Amino acid sequence: MEKFEGVTGPAAPLLRANIDTDLIIRIERLVGTGRSGLGGFAFEQLRKLPDGSDNPDFVLNKPAYRDSPILLAGPNFGCGSSREGAVWALMGAGIRCVIAPSFGDIFFANCFQNGLLPIALPEEEVRRIAEETEGSQGAGRTTIDLKRQVVTTPEGRELPFAIDTRRRDALLQGLDDIALTMTRQGDIAAWQARDRAARAWAWDSVQ
Amino acid sequence: MARTLFDKIWDPHVVADLGGGWSLLHIDRVLLHDLSGARALNEIKEAGYPLAHPELVFATPDHAVSSAPGRTSETFAGGARLVAGLRQRAAETGVRLFDLGEDGQGIVHVMGPELGVVLPGTTLVCGDSHTCTNGGMGAYAFGIGASELKHVLATQCLPQRKPKRLRIRYEGTLPQGVSPKDMILHAIGRFGAAAGTGHAVEYAGAAVRALSVEGRLTLCNLSIEMGARAGMVAADDTTFEWLAGRRFAPKGAAWDAALAHWRGLPTDAGASFDRDLLIDAADIAPQITWGTSPEHVLPVGGVIPDPSDAPDAARRAAWTAALDYMDLRPGAPIAGTKVDWVFIGSCTNSRIEDLRAAAGILRGRHVAPHVTAWVVPGSERVKRDAEAEGLDALFRASGFEWREPGCALCVAANGEAVPPGARCVSTSNRNFVGRQGPGARTHLASPAMAAAAAVTGAITDVRRMEAA
Numbered sequence: 001m002e003k004f005e006g007v008t009g010p011a012a013p014l015l016r017a018n019i020d021t022d023l024i025i026r027i028e029r030l031v032g033t034g035r036s037g038l039g040g041f042a043f044e045q046l047r048k049l050p051d052g053s054d055n056p057d058f059v060l061n062k063p064a065y066r067d068s069p070i071l072l073a074g075p076n077f078g079c080g081s082s083r084e085g086a087v088w089a090l091m092g093a094g095i096r097c098v099i100a101p102s103f104g105d106i107f108f109a110n111c112f113q114n115g116l117l118p119i120a121l122p123e124e125e126v127r128r129i130a131e132e133t134e135g136s137q138g139a140g141r142t143t144i145d146l147k148r149q150v151v152t153t154p155e156g157r158e159l160p161f162a163i164d165t166r167r168r169d170a171l172l173q174g175l176d177d178i179a180l181t182m183t184r185q186g187d188i189a190a191w192q193a194r195d196r197a198a199r200a201w202a203w204d205s206v207q
Numbered sequence: 208m209a210r211t212l213f214d215k216i217w218d219p220h221v222v223a224d225l226g227g228g229w230s231l232l233h234i235d236r237v238l239l240h241d242l243s244g245a246r247a248l249n250e251i252k253e254a255g256y257p258l259a260h261p262e263l264v265f266a267t268p269d270h271a272v273s274s275a276p277g278r279t280s281e282t283f284a285g286g287a288r289l290v291a292g293l294r295q296r297a298a299e300t301g302v303r304l305f306d307l308g309e310d311g312q313g314i315v316h317v318m319g320p321e322l323g324v325v326l327p328g329t330t331l332v333c334g335d336s337h338t339c340t341n342g343g344m345g346a347y348a349f350g351i352g353a354s355e356l357k358h359v360l361a362t363q364c365l366p367q368r369k370p371k372r373l374r375i376r377y378e379g380t381l382p383q384g385v386s387p388k389d390m391i392l393h394a395i396g397r398f399g400a401a402a403g404t405g406h407a408v409e410y411a412g413a414a415v416r417a418l419s420v421e422g423r424l425t426l427c428n429l430s431i432e433m434g435a436r437a438g439m440v441a442a443d444d445t446t447f448e449w450l451a452g453r454r455f456a457p458k459g460a461a462w463d464a465a466l467a468h469w470r471g472l473p474t475d476a477g478a479s480f481d482r483d484l485l486i487d488a489a490d491i492a493p494q495i496t497w498g499t500s501p502e503h504v505l506p507v508g509g510v511i512p513d514p515s516d517a518p519d520a521a522r523r524a525a526w527t528a529a530l531d532y533m534d535l536r537p538g539a540p541i542a543g544t545k546v547d548w549v550f551i552g553s554c555t556n557s558r559i560e561d562l563r564a565a566a567g568i569l570r571g572r573h574v575a576p577h578v579t580a581w582v583v584p585g586s587e588r589v590k591r592d593a594e595a596e597g598l599d600a601l602f603r604a605s606g607f608e609w610r611e612p613g614c615a616l617c618v619a620a621n622g623e624a625v626p627p628g629a630r631c632v633s634t635s636n637r638n639f640v641g642r643q644g645p646g647a648r649t650h651l652a653s654p655a656m657a658a659a660a661a662v663t664g665a666i667t668d669v670r671r672m673e674a675a
């Protein structure tokens with residue numbers, strides 16, 4: 001996983017409730033394309049007009065936000081499909097942090113497997129960051145500091161955010177989850193031996 | 208201490224306490240499909256990990272295969288490579304694969320319960336958000352992403368935080384013409400698309416106990432559309448009767464031992480939940496969605512809402528965009544909206560009972576001339592059972608296309624799509640922007656409501672048709 005310590009840049013506001021992972025990346029792109037190369041397809045149904053040209057009204061098409069590393073979103077961002085391609089597409093489009101009032105559970109877990117930081121802040125705060133950014137025509141920078149667990153808004157306000165310790169440490173160090181679980185192989189074997197005795201039916205029925 | 212069904216499954220599956228609220232959870236069964244499964248098997252090979260327990264893993268192609276009559280894995284060229292990869296890697300690793308045309312093939316969440324792979328009291332994952340469907344068997348089943356899937360394949364375990372407990376009780380009796388699909392859409396409309404986030408949901412109450420296994424699977428299927436990774440219904444005699452004799456269900460003395468275990472799993476009287484919600488089943492009407500989130504749902508007699516009535520700014524923005532995408536006008540009744548397509552299928556509503564419910568409306572009637580109507584059975588087994596009952600002939604005679612099992616129009620990942628701008632009543636679970644194809648407009652409903660829309664060519668209250 002890619003390490004993540006922090007990021008600074010304009011925060012692009014996309015303040016709509018329930019943005020689902022189908023909208024972030026269309027399934028057809030995942031049938032045909034590998035992990036890389038998805039960035040150009042992120043939000044394509046919002047980013048493009050039906051004739052294939054860029055939609056000038058879509059936030060990530062506006063000059064001030066083209067290179068935003070931070071996305072501001074509405075509640076329940078990333079709901080829907082479990083496709084991890086949604087995270088790969090966002091990262092491919094240069095996004096390293098999403099700030100929203102709440103997230104879909106599977107998307108949230110997928111972020112931490114890849115080095116994208118989802119931050120939950122109250123809706124009011126997300127809106128204020130958007131206003132501060134837009135008030136400066138996109139020139140205002142938002143800074144994320146994961147070690148201190150602080151978001152610094154364009155006007156310099158410091159907003160602390162909560163994050164699970166295990167997940168924060170994994171991001172800071174770029175840890176490989178599977179390797180960690182592999183160190184527990186003794187525990188797993190012991191559990192399975194006990195379970196095979198207690199619930200033989202759960203094992204034998206698929207032999 | 209009184210414990211819930213969820214606690215009774217979760218707690219004994221904890222292999223190790225990882226600290227900080229994290230547990231290493233044992234996973235008893237893994238389902239793979241052609242999209243996420245083929246990729247995961249390739250990636251784990253590249254990473255150099257062998258499969259921890261291939262005998263606990265079951266695979267089938269469903270997403271990226273054509274549903275056209277007479278299809279092969281090559282019919283949709285875009286998915287051919289995925290199916291080929293799944294076959295090759297399953298053969299190399301010893302994972303059981305149920306291939307096209309074989310008994311057992313089907314939509315992964317239809318196939319798992321039907322083969323007896325999903326058992327009460329077990330834990331199950333799949334790289335698919337609708338894995339929650341399988342909770343209808345009384346299992347703890349949840350969807351995961353690609354990285355977590357690799358993790359389970361390599362270790363048979365997954366580090367997890369225990370979700371909170373949410374119970375939704377449906378008391379009373381469902382009115383005529385109202386289905387399990389309406390029960391869950393009603394709850395999503397009332398509590399919202401994020402009401403279950405961070406929770407494992409148990410559906411309980413008299414109206415749930417009265418449901419068939421198929422109905423419980425439908426109910427649990429939309430848990431993720433309420434934000435919950437997992438939904439479940441306690442297994443009971445209905446479940447046991449349905450499960451007995453299925454291919455991978457325990458047999459003989461093992462069945463008796465399993466049954467003794469399963470009978471101890473239901474939530475104890477007095478067990479507490481973090482949240483407990485109550486619905487009177489008698490209040491539920493047939494539901495239809497109007498927008499682009501499953502929470503954008505109405506009773507079929509309702510009117511399309513006005514964004515100025517939205518509860519907050521983020522929802523106002525979403526409602527406005529949804530009405531624009533769906534080409535609908537606030538204040539107009541939803542019933543009577545003209546439809547172009549009808550799709551009966553998906554892991555929500557493609558089981559034999561769903562097909563029977565739709566057929567009940569179609570008998571002696573015909574699809575409106577301007578409507579294209581498809582029925583896609585959820586699995587090879589459902590297809591064969593339906594054909595044995597003559598349902599295929601009935602669907603064909605009424606003007607439906609009878610197709611091959613798979614995800615088909617639910618997801619448009621297989622070369623099949625509702626055309627841009629066309630309006631489709633669908634028995635699937637997602638009305639997201641572009642879900643059924645770029646520009647496609649989706650209205651979610653029950654199989655009977657979908658059949659009624661096909662016949663009348665418009666969104667119609669199925670209860671009126673039954674009375675006719």
Ligand code: SF4
Nearest residue numbers: 337553554614617618
């Ligand atoms: S039918 Fe639809 S929701 Fe179900 S598994 Fe297939 S694509 Fe997913």
